[in-house]
Amino acid sequence: MLIFKKLKSFYLPYKKDFIWSMLFLVLIAGITVVYPMILQLTIDEVVLGNRYDLVPWISLGFIAIMAIKGLSAFIQHYLADMFGIKSVFHLRNTLYEKLQRLSFSYYDNAKTGDLMSRLTADVEGFRFFVSFGFSEVLRFVIVVTASLFVMFNYSVSLTLVTIAALPFISIVVYKFDKDVHPAFRGIRESFGKLNTKVQENISGIHTVKALSKEAVEIERFTKSNQDYRTKQLNTAAVWSKYFPLMELIGNISVVVLIGYGGYQVINGALKPGELVAFYSLIWYILWPIMHLGFTINMFSQAKASGERLLEILEADETIYDREDVKNIKKITGSVVFDQVTFRYHNEGTAALQDISFEAHPGKTIGLIGATGSGKTSIIQLLSRLYEPTEGKIFIDGRPLKEYRLKTLRSEIGVVLQETFLFSSTIKANIAYGRPDATIEEIIAAAECADAHDFIMELPAGYDTMLGERGMGLSGGQKQRIAIARAICTDPAILILDDSTSAVDMETEFSIQQALQEVMKGRTTFIIAHRISSLKHADEILVLDNGKIVERGTHEQLVNNHGTYERIYHIQYQDHAAIMEKAVR
Known part of the structure; x- marks a missing residue:
């Protein structure tokens, strides 16, 4: 739980939604345990006791309980989703802000695809557990506790016999968690590498096609995809190994219940309706324990995702504003x-x-x-x-x-050799460093960069939308817009x-002549x-x-x-x- 403790600042502010969700969950779990009791009453009192006058009342009571449970389930799911969505909204914003603050030294070793995977798949994995994992754990505790309480009221000896298998299931669940967590960690890392491969290929598609390396890139992607598939198959093998074993132990408990419970009914120590209720209640215990595998599955994914998110959140910020x-x-x-x-x-x-x-x-x-x-x-x-x-x-x-x-x-106005333009209008790109710049100032900056004439030849002029990374413009045109962007900020340096x-000698000369005035002072x-x-x-x-x-x-x-x-x-x-x- 150390991972979730470190991330608590993202979900604790929204604890009201979580608390109300859990209160409705308690009500749902309580109603769930009432079902076998109604079944026991119907068999022992109505059928065997010939009390058919109770049928209308039992029916009305059952309908009322079902209505309350349905409404409670709706509210509980809605509040649980709200809790997860709000938490992840806060988390995703914080991650993005952290990425903006990290220095160039961090990005020297980071891979774009992997970072994208962390901000999407890993954040969603964490959200899913926050929304449903916590509630599943609480549901497990409440349903098992309430079921055991009712079972002990029916028969102490039968309860002890049937729950004797629980320690064995618990051992299997513990070993399952130990094996499945590293498997899910491997899946997350492999998915990040796969994302990186896709991102690099799409970004460099011109180079790939120019050098006719499509087959090489397909082979590299296939290797990354095979690694991802292998990691998933390893996880599936862990799941296939442990879940049938848990189900086998549970079924053995049911066989013991039917055998010993039937013996007690024959000897009059237990009523038939109580045995039927017992059968339902034991599954209320066994299924949550076996379903705990799914919860651990979810928990392991969230834990692996949380570790990868913390690697970003806890990364050293080497460049920052000092206190003085x-x-x-x-x-x-x-x-x-x-x-x-x-x-x-x-x-x-x-x-x-x-x-x-x-x-x-x-x-x-x-x-x-x-x-x-x-x-x-x-x-x-x-x-x-x-x-x-x-x-x-x-x-x-x-x-x-x-x-x-x-x-x-x-x-400091900087124009880099490798020009980057945003998928926005030319006007927005030039004014990126100074959003309050007037259109006159934007045009003046473009004129200094010898960019005004070609911009006016475009279909929408300064309102022309650019493709990703300035697609649709030549290298020289992109550089001139980048120069205009630097000039527009009116920098001291x-x-x-x-x-x-990326421009020809004639254009270079024109830009240099225009920059002479800009460089003054x-x-x-x-x-x-x-x-x-x-x-x-x-x-x-x-x-x-x-x-x-x-x-x-x-x-x-x-x-x-x-x-x-x-x-x-x-x-x-x-x-x-x-x-x-x-x-x-």
Whole structure:
């Protein structure tokens, strides 16, 4: 029950629904035990005692009891469902909020499909037990206790003989729980992997088809599906092993009841009606105990789901607002990196080593280097998506930790190389970071990003709905909308991470010209592989294996006979030679 204790904050606030549901359940269980007593009265008093005058009263009483039970069952089920639905609504919201707060380091190892499985299948598994599992346990306790009470009133010796099998059933139930829980845990994990495989395939369907790898993907999915099937079959084997054994022990109890009970009836120690009632009552005990297997089944699934949900809820939030955070609402954008070293997992090779530089409002810093040289790591640290392993980062002379995350990130406009657009209108995508932006401000941002003209050519202009991840737009169009989104937030610091890689040279030039006005008064970081994007930067940092190996203006670096000069020759002189040869 430790799992449910840890999750109690999600269902205890709605305990009123649960308590009222349980009160009606007590009434239903009490009425259920009355049935055999009515049956005993009908046989012993009406049939054998020739008291047929009692038939109308017994009939009316039975109808009244049935009506009360039916109404009570409706209310009990409704309240139990309300309890589960409210609890899970709270739980699902909390899980989603937690996922929003978790840092990038958590998502480095997490799989999207598995997270989706936890927020859907695992949450539903937990809800089902909260709605019905708790009530089933209480129903079991009440019905068994009440049945035993009535049975002892009829015959103490017969009761003791018939319940002698209960310890054996209890042992089987205990072993069943021990075996079935890990089986259900395996099913949940396998289902998460299956979801991940489906999600990855759908997200990368263009790559799959472009490389004609459909057969390979089908084979991989089949392996994951086979693993899921194997886990389910293992669980079914556990169920098939224990449930018939419980039923066998129960049937043995019934045989003993009929044999010994019949002997008592023959000797006059027990009335025929009492034996019939006894037969019904023993099943009120045996069936709940055997049905306990279903309840344990439900409990094990909920427990496995709860463990997976707690893995999210208890995950460390490494990036958060400190208690002594300053309530600073605006920044100017002066950035200082002071001997910053960074490792993604605090082990292994450093992604950045001893990085130091300054960037002031109105200045543009260019970052260039080979893939994996540390360019993107610098901007991720600046946005405090990760914490530096060593050294400090300052904005306006204050350490990053003194700013609220919301304030810090709202003042940093980022355009990533891998553009992500939401399934919404173009207008909503541009205004995503600033929902209160006017249509004039949205259009102005689009014009700065050289996106206004192509947007107006679309069927609904700025109200055009985009498909998933911007489906329907070219890579360059998506990048220009992403640039407009960053500009629309009016940030103090603007970061362009290879943001024009998907556009042609002419469009790149147009965007750069438009951005010149936007960059005024802002601190701008440009990450690029094209030197043409960096030529006008106030300072260019050349990175290699996480270190700054060169720094200076374009003119200084071209004459420095280093890495930058080699890149320059590759992109310009070699290209010019090729073009000249082609002309000849």
